[in-house]
Amino acid sequence: MSSDGHTGPIFRGRRRGVLLALSSPSGAGKTTLSKRLISQNPDVILSVSATTRDPRPGEVDGQDYHFMSVDAFKAKAAEGEFFEWAEVFGRYYGTPKTPVMDAVEEGRDVVFDIDWQGARAIAEQAPEDTVRVFILPPSLALLEERLRKRGQDTPEIIKGRMDRAKDEISHWHEYDYIIVNDDFARALEKLSLILHAERLKRTRHPWLDDFVDAIMDEE
Numbered sequence: 390m391s392s393d394g395h396t397g398p399i400f401r402g403r404r405r406g407v408l409l410a411l412s413s414p415s416g417a418g419k420t421t422l423s424k425r426l427i428s429q430n431p432d433v434i435l436s437v438s439a440t441t442r443d444p445r446p447g448e449v450d451g452q453d454y455h456f457m458s459v460d461a462f463k464a465k466a467a468e469g470e471f472f473e474w475a476e477v478f479g480r481y482y483g484t485p486k487t488p489v490m491d492a493v494e495e496g497r498d499v500v501f502d503i504d505w506q507g508a509r510a511i512a513e514q515a516p517e518d519t520v521r522v523f524i525l526p527p528s529l530a531l532l533e534e535r536l537r538k539r540g541q542d543t544p545e546i547i548k549g550r551m552d553r554a555k556d557e558i559s560h561w562h563e564y565d566y567i568i569v570n571d572d573f574a575r576a577l578e579k580l581s582l583i584l585h586a587e588r589l590k591r592t593r594h595p596w597l598d599d600f601v602d603a604i605m606d607e608e
């Protein structure tokens with residue numbers, strides 16, 4: 390019986406998880422945004438990628454990345470352990486497959502901090518589940534300033550990443566949503582709104598078929 394005293398088909402099933410793929414030129418803020426989104430929504434999982442790049446100061450193996458050798462990465466790729474993988478800035482990066490597939494089926498949302506190649510690959514493999522969000526910096530000058538102020542990369546690495554920034558941005562039209570990360574709090578609020586609205590999308594609620602059938606069968 391429902392709270393208003395009526396009997397009838399009031400039931401809910403498990404929804405499918407949202408695969409939220411965030412891309413941006415390096416330094417626009419997607420790592421900071423995704424970590425804050427997860428701290429506000431502890432039920433959301435961050436996809437921890439494998440990479441062959443060296444850890445930055447403070448980065449923890451298994452938490453920020455699974456750091457590994459090129460040989461170990463190639464072996465995992467050959468065994469089909471990655472949902473997608475790509476070469477970015479001359480290093481390999483890949484998304485472990487199992488945690489993603491398990492999460493979607495369990496109705497858990499997954500955030501990916503991933504380049505345009507990875508976001509495209511995920512959207513191709515799971516078109517109904519994937520939402521792509523591109524984070525733009527307010528300007529290239531501010532992007533470079535953020536990379537410098539982050540204080541974790543050499544001037545050569547920063548130059549390499551700035552050289553690739555326009556190439557990454559050129560894929561912006563492949564994304565469902567664009568957020569300009571100027572004011573951080575506003576950008577985070579927009580990202581949170583996207584996640585919460587996408588959770589409500591019809592196709593994430595397969596239980597609705599039975600629910601509507603039951604309503605239709607009511608006298």
Ligand SMILES: Nc1ncnc2c1ncn2[C@@H]1O[C@H](COP(=O)(O)OP(=O)(O)OP(=O)(O)O)[C@@H](O)[C@H]1O
Nearest residue numbers: 413415416417418419420421535539570571572573
């Ligand atoms: N809105 C903002 N205003 C000012 N600084 C910001 C803003 N958003 C993020 N930052 C800062 O910019 C720097 C780069 O952010 P972050 O590391 O999240 O970028 P990223 O897009 O994940 O980069 P990468 O692709 O290299 O991992 C960090 O020091 C972060 O604190």
Ligand SMILES: Nc1nc2c(ncn2[C@@H]2O[C@H](COP(=O)(O)O)[C@@H](O)[C@H]2O)c(=O)[nH]1
Nearest residue numbers: 438474475477482483484502503504506507
């Ligand atoms: N295609 C993939 N791209 C990834 C993955 N993990 C991270 N990335 C992207 O690489 C660059 C550089 O990252 P950084 O941590 O070295 O600054 C950035 O654009 C990431 O989004 C992945 O699994 N697949």
